[in-house]
Amino acid sequence: MVMLWENIKLAFTSLLANKMRALLTMLGIIIGIASVIAIMTVGDSLINYISEEMNSMGANNIMVSIQPRTDEDNMFSTMMGGAMMMDPISDQDKITPEMLEKLAEQYKDEIKAITVVDENGSGQITKGTDYANVYVAGINIGYFVSTDVEFVAGGVFSERDLEEGRPVAIVSSIVVENLFGGDNEKALGSTIEVDTNGKFAEYTIVGVYDYVVQNMADMMQARKDISTNMYIPYRASINQTHNDNFTNFYVVANNGVDSDILAKQIDRFFEGYYRNNEDYQVGAFNMQTMVEMVGSMVGMVTTAISIVAGIALLVGGIGVMNIMLVSITERTREIGTRKALGATNGSIRIQFIVEAMIICLIGGIIGLILGILGGQFAANLLGYPAVPSISGIVTSLIFSMIIGVFFGYYPANKAAKMNPIDALRYE
Amino acid sequence: MAETIIKLENIVKKFYIGKPNELEILHKISLEVKKGEFVSIVGPSGSGKSTLMNLIGILDRPTEGTYVLDGIDVSKAADKELSAIRNKKIGFVFQTYNLISRTNALKNVELPMLYAGIGKSERVKKAKELLELVEMGDRAKHLPEELSGGQKQRVAIARAMANDPAILLADEPTGALDSKTGRLVMDLFHKLNKEKGITIVLITHSNELASETGRIITIRDGNILSESKGGKA
Ligand SMILES: Nc1ncnc2c1ncn2[C@@H]1O[C@H](COP(=O)(O)OP(=O)(O)OP(=O)(O)O)[C@@H](O)[C@H]1O
Ligand SMILES: [Mg+2]
Numbered sequence: 001m002v003m004l005w006e007n008i009k010l011a012f013t014s015l016l017a018n019k020m021r022a023l024l025t026m027l028g029i030i031i032g033i034a035s036v037i038a039i040m041t042v043g044d045s046l047i048n049y050i051s052e053e054m055n056s057m058g059a060n061n062i063m064v065s066i067q068p069r070t071d072e073d074n075m076f077s078t079m080m081g082g083a084m085m086m087d088p089i090s091d092q093d094k095i096t097p098e099m100l101e102k103l104a105e106q107y108k109d110e111i112k113a114i115t116v117v118d119e120n121g122s123g124q125i126t127k128g129t130d131y132a133n134v135y136v137a138g139i140n141i142g143y144f145v146s147t148d149v150e151f152v153a154g155g156v157f158s159e160r161d162l163e164e165g166r167p168v169a170i171v172s173s174i175v176v177e178n179l180f181g182g183d184n185e186k187a188l189g190s191t192i193e194v195d196t197n198g199k200f201a202e203y204t205i206v207g208v209y210d211y212v213v214q215n216m217a218d219m220m221q222a223r224k225d226i227s228t229n230m231y232i233p234y235r236a237s238i239n240q241t242h243n244d245n246f247t248n249f250y251v252v253a254n255n256g257v258d259s260d261i262l263a264k265q266i267d268r269f270f271e272g273y274y275r276n277n278e279d280y281q282v283g284a285f286n287m288q289t290m291v292e293m294v295g296s297m298v299g300m301v302t303t304a305i306s307i308v309a310g311i312a313l314l315v316g317g318i319g320v321m322n323i324m325l326v327s328i329t330e331r332t333r334e335i336g337t338r339k340a341l342g343a344t345n346g347s348i349r350i351q352f353i354v355e356a357m358i359i360c361l362i363g364g365i366i367g368l369i370l371g372i373l374g375g376q377f378a379a380n381l382l383g384y385p386a387v388p389s390i391s392g393i394v395t396s397l398i399f400s401m402i403i404g405v406f407f408g409y410y411p412a413n414k415a416a417k418m419n420p421i422d423a424l425r426y427e
Numbered sequence: 428m429a430e431t432i433i434k435l436e437n438i439v440k441k442f443y444i445g446k447p448n449e450l451e452i453l454h455k456i457s458l459e460v461k462k463g464e465f466v467s468i469v470g471p472s473g474s475g476k477s478t479l480m481n482l483i484g485i486l487d488r489p490t491e492g493t494y495v496l497d498g499i500d501v502s503k504a505a506d507k508e509l510s511a512i513r514n515k516k517i518g519f520v521f522q523t524y525n526l527i528s529r530t531n532a533l534k535n536v537e538l539p540m541l542y543a544g545i546g547k548s549e550r551v552k553k554a555k556e557l558l559e560l561v562e563m564g565d566r567a568k569h570l571p572e573e574l575s576g577g578q579k580q581r582v583a584i585a586r587a588m589a590n591d592p593a594i595l596l597a598d599e600p601t602g603a604l605d606s607k608t609g610r611l612v613m614d615l616f617h618k619l620n621k622e623k624g625i626t627i628v629l630i631t632h633s634n635e636l637a638s639e640t641g642r643i644i645t646i647r648d649g650n651i652l653s654e655s656k657g658g659k660a
Contacts, residue, residue, distance in 0.1 A: 003541070003544075006541055010530075013529045013530065014529055017529050333525065334527055334528075336486075336525075337521075337525040337527065338527075338538070338542075339486075339510070339513070340484070340486055340513060340519045340525075341513070341514065341519070341538050341539045341542060341586070342510055342511065342513045342514020342515070342539055342542040342543065342590070343510065343514075343542050344506075344507055344510040344511075344542070345506060345507075345510070346507075347542060419487070420486040420487070420513075421481045421486040421487040424486065424521075424525070
């Protein structure tokens with residue numbers, strides 16, 4: 001419609017005529033939308049990160065980890081694992097390789113594989129001027145049972161590699177792209193030097209797996225800068241880190257085994273060892289349950305903060321209504337003139353509703369940008385790749401327009417119903 | 428004999444109706460204006476000239492009486508119809524110009540056409556023609572604040588002419604201008620009246636300007652005191 005476009009342009013001219021006032025009016029909307037988006041970004045990123053992490057390990061897997069003894073059975077602290085714990089767990093409190101052997105023995109019908117991962121650290125492989133970023137992880141044979149990894153060259157570690165902790169590595173296709181021009185055959189058998197925080201180590205490549213870019217963090221950087229997992233034998237890793245005992249490990253259940261029941265059995269198994277430990281216990285959780293749990297917790301936090309943000313938006317909306325009333329009073333003669341020139345009540349009403357909507361929409365967009373930046377910053381601070389929440393972006397824009405219409409309607413209607421001659425005579 | 432375009436019958440206008448300070452400003456005024464006439468309304472300040480003009484321009488409704496404008500009984504019409512009539516049939520020229528301050532001369536002239544639903548290219552074309560007509564073509568992109576009083580009034584006249592109205596209503600259009608600029612505006616009215624056959628009702632305090640028009644209506648205390656032929660007829 002001709003009118004609508006003209007009204008939008010008109011709204012911009014009148015906002016530009018009063019930039020400072022418009023900005024101050026938008027502040028409530030900006031703050032409201034920014035906080036909703038920031039929270040949603042952090043929340044969605046967290047859920048995304050956790051479910052990606054967990055799904056890559058298989059939803060039916062069981063995570064077993066040491067957790068401090070607290071009054072309630074706290075899944076969240078399990079999940080956050082060592083990262084959240086204040087004191088480092090002493091070696092004697094940790095799970096020993098013997099316990100794992102016993103567990104595997106006792107439940108050999110139910111357990112398909114036990115996966116242990118030693119986080120060796122993040123590092124960089126360099127070759128001349130080329131480089132590739134990696135996370136180095138020491139793994140045992142069970143890892144490839146529980147994780148979907150597709151080899152494009154070579155294969156898993158041999159038993160001797162694992163037993164002796166030989167310096168061999170499985171790298172991603174990205175590493176091969178960066179260092180060997182994508183030639184898998186050339187990469188196999190080649191020796192690479194990895195720098196993990198100033199510690200240098202050499203490994204021979206025995207396998208290359210296909211890396212599929214899937215998370216937002218990867219998509220947002222150049223392909224050659226993406227960090228991918230590089231696997232080395234568990235023993236090779238602990239020879240460097242000296243993490244002889246475990247704080248956590250994963251269990252893959254055999255097909256047809258109820259992982260919930262197996263998790264309870266594992267709980268009971270470890271209770272035998274930890275009954276007399278005052279500080280720690282071992283908890284086993286089914287991944288699926290954990291993903292759901294995290295989801296609902298994040299959802300609760302998001303809702304709570306959204307309510308606060310909603311109040312900010314409400315206050316912002318009232319601010320918009322107030323400024324619209326002021327603006328209409330100031331422009332009474334203009335309204336009278338427009339009516340004398342043939343504006344209908346409806347066109348006056350639309351004009352001011354559009355103006356209120358534009359204020360809110362601009363505020364919404366500014367808030368959106370600040371919110372995404374803030375959310376990204378917060379997510380990065382927490383160490384999760386940030387995922388801008390698309391649904392959050394769309395809803396917040398629609399919501400800010402609705403605020404504009406809702407709080408703009410009363411002033412606009414007041415303007416529309418002015419008697420033309422009273423408006424023209426207004427001093 | 429030309430047909431009647433404005434026909435007021437026994438028009439009464441009261442303010443503060445039903446209140447102790449109820450005020451009757453116009454007392455049973457009857458008035459007829461024919462198509463193509465150039466009429467001036469004179470009278471002392473506070474006599475009710477503007478009140479009458481606002482009723483003619485259907486910016487206000489009479490308390491009593493009937494008003495037929497170009498064959499339409501507007502005393503009974505709904506708000507929406509009145510908007511359309513003001514838009515298409517009437518052009519207003521105010522003493523204080525009343526240009527929309529944030530938009531340029533061209534946009535101001537386009538405004539009545541916008542409300543009439545006319546498309547952009549046609550609006551711009553017509554607005555430019557009208558600005559040429561009032562000799563303001565070179566100021567199309569200027570904001571009102573960048574124009575002198577006389578220039579603003581010429582833009583306002585161009586705006587009043589936008590939808591080719593049948594009637595031009597001008598309430599003291601030269602009141603804020605010096606006599607030389609007032610002369611220019613007055614010449615413009617004569618031109619529009621003669622060349623376009625537009626009916627003009629003009630309120631003025633200047634007997635000299637009034638005498639140039641076809642008919643002079645004198646108002647005193649809310650009554651039509653006298654009517655006389657002007658110099659023009
Ligand atoms: N909206 C209104 N409410 C109350 N009184 C009004 C209103 N409009 C006009 N009046 C009164 O009506 C009377 C006539 O006013 P009007 O503006 O018609 O005079 P006028 O003849 O145009 O005078 P002037 O030459 O000074 O413009 C005045 O006494 C004025 O106070
Ligand atoms: Mg007056």
